[in-house]
Amino acid sequence: MNKGILPFLFFIFSLLPAQQKSVQIAFLSDVHFQDLYGSFSDQDFKGILNPKTGKPTILRTMDSQLHSTRIFNENYFAFLKALDDIALKGIKIVAMPGDFSDDGQAYNLRGLHKILEQYHKQYGIDFYLTTGNHDPVGPFRQDAGKDDFLGEDGNPLGIYSKENMGKVKNTIITKDIAESGYIEILHELRDFGFYPKKENLFWSTPFGFQSVKNYSYEKALQSADYSQRMYEVSKGFSVPDMSYVVEPVKGIWMVAIDGNTYIPKNVKENPDIPSNYKGASIGYNNVLTHKKHLIKWIKKVMQEAKANGKTVIAFTHYPMIDFNDGATNEIKKLLGEKKWQLERVPEEEVAEVFAENGLQIHFAGHMHINDTGIRKKDNKILVNIQVPSLAAYLPAYKVLTIQSPDLMEVRTEVLNEVPNFDMLFPLYEKEYKTLEKDKNKIIWNRDILKSKSYHDFMLFHLRELVRLRMIPDDWPKDFIEKAQHLTGEDLLLLILDQNQLKERNIRSTTYRTWTFEDLILDLYKFQSADELAKKDIPKERLQQYEILEKLYQQNQLQDPFLLQLQSVFKIIKLLSHGDPADHFEIDLKKQKIRKL
Secondary structure (H helix, E strand, O other), X not given: OOOOHHHHHHHHHHHOOOXXXXXXXXXXXXXXXXXXXXXXXXOOOOOEEOOOOOOEEOOEOHHHHOOOOOOOOOHHXXXXXXXXXXXXXXXXXXXXXXXXXXOOEHHHHHHHHHHHHHHHHHHOOEEEEEOEOOEOOOOOOEOOEEEEEEOOOOOEEEEEOOOOOOOOOOEEEOHHHOEOOHHHHHHHHHHHHHOOOOOOOEXXXXXXXXXXXXXXXXXXXXXXXXXHOEEEEEOOEEEEOOOEEEEEEOOEEEEEEOOOOOOEOOOOOOOOOOOOEOOOOOOHHHHHHHOXXXXXXXHHHHHHHHHOOOEEEEEEOOOOOOOOOOOHHHHHHHHOOOOOOHHHOOOHHHHHHHHHOOOOEEEEOOOOOOEEEEEEEOOEEEEEEEOOEOOOOOOEEEEEEEEEOOEEEXXXXXXXXXXXXXXXXXXXXXXXXXXXXXXXXOXXXXXXXXXXXHHHHHHHHHHHHHHHHHHHHHOOHHHHHHHXXXXXXXXXHOOOOHHHHHHOOOOHHHHOOOEHHHHHHHHHHHHHHHHHHHHHOOHHHHHHHHHHHHHHHHOOOOOHHHHHHHHHHHHHHHHOOOOOOOEEEEEOOOOEEEEO
16 A cells, blocks of 8 residues: 555544444433342341242232332342343443332342442443432431331231331331431442542532533532532421532533422421421422422533533433323323322423423433423423333333434333242242231232243233222222223223124124223333333234224213223323334434334
């Protein structure tokens, strides 16, 4: 080759725009970590012996799991599987948008710390956490406990932080079951985003926000101190805010927003009483009224990021956009305003305020659902990506690939297979045999112990949750009594007679294969998994739902029961036709989302 050509080629390539290397971030939300193999600092109790493994295990009952929106035990194994997946993919940044623990007990925080440290040392993964309403449950440490751990005899075991707290006879007392406050969480997990590290290119909080130009690690370290991160939620009531922004790799700012707003129940009480604070589960609606400094901070962050060419990715525990795919009003009409966790739906003003202040990409958890929400206003776009929980159907995490400041890809990674998910089944068998002796109890379905995969186990959990909790709590009793035994064919014949069916070429007999109970379960599948639920519903049934929805909408209905059924079909249609929520591309320049 001509010697003169090489310098020429180098010159030509130097004129070309630099190709930005893509950056990947994994989002693991609502892990609800409980340390099955943990220990208490002031107690010898290490759990009950598992005959399958010979290991002592601290676990909650299956009965408690099937009445809860999350499982407490098997998610331990799912968490390890997700981290192994992430390590195998070579992803080095993991964000955890809250509820990384289940009520922030000291022994669980220690166990979580140990696992995160292990994956950091072994695979070079850096973890960035933000708090959820289960970590902490309140701003300050408070005595607590649970009535539903599994005891050696198959009966519930109570573990409490002090005497005379619980409802069960068999008890263990340990300070390590108390619900930690912010300061305890900060001390245990400071290395996972809550404090700056020397290798971070930038780190700051809403209090004394540093500019890029004047940044120093020493100043950041001072501002990270617990005493520097307080704000007045109500006059005379100062509580912590653990929000921060960090630059883990050049050009990428991750904004961890602490969306917890702990408002005092009684402003005449002592601010130091831990129990005098409401829970934070409502999320951003309370941020707008009691935590306005966060909005000003986001505006500053976005301005500073723009001035310095930074790409901003925000994550919080709580959603910024309605997650019901336009079905919220219909759900209110059918079930009432205080059902279906509707109090957790953010007001439209939330998305408007954050979009106006420049935020574009936001990852959230809290609802244990898979969803994407988009809001556009005044030529600005905000995309809210709901990260599913590993402790609920459909168990999954998200991977964001930042290809350029304007082009990003989001992929949902579902955990269908989890090693050891059935490790605790022999202990549940013992629980079931004990429960069988009490004829007055509604007993859980033992068939869950026949699950062949983690996917099947979590789907069974959803089925039992709907039967044992959702239907009794959310749905009108008279409506369920009328509808529950109807088949798809019955639902068809309620609005069309045989002659009308013939005219439309509809064979009613093909609708006999499913019942209204199947329909309700499928509705909850869509609420939880969005478009991914279609893999767990027969294709023919999905087509029949669409036909029924059209028929119920076309008819001028007067009967109250038929109007209720009309609402059900409208809700399932809306929940099953939302924005892409599995694998999609976000184009901020064109303000479009494209399904991949």
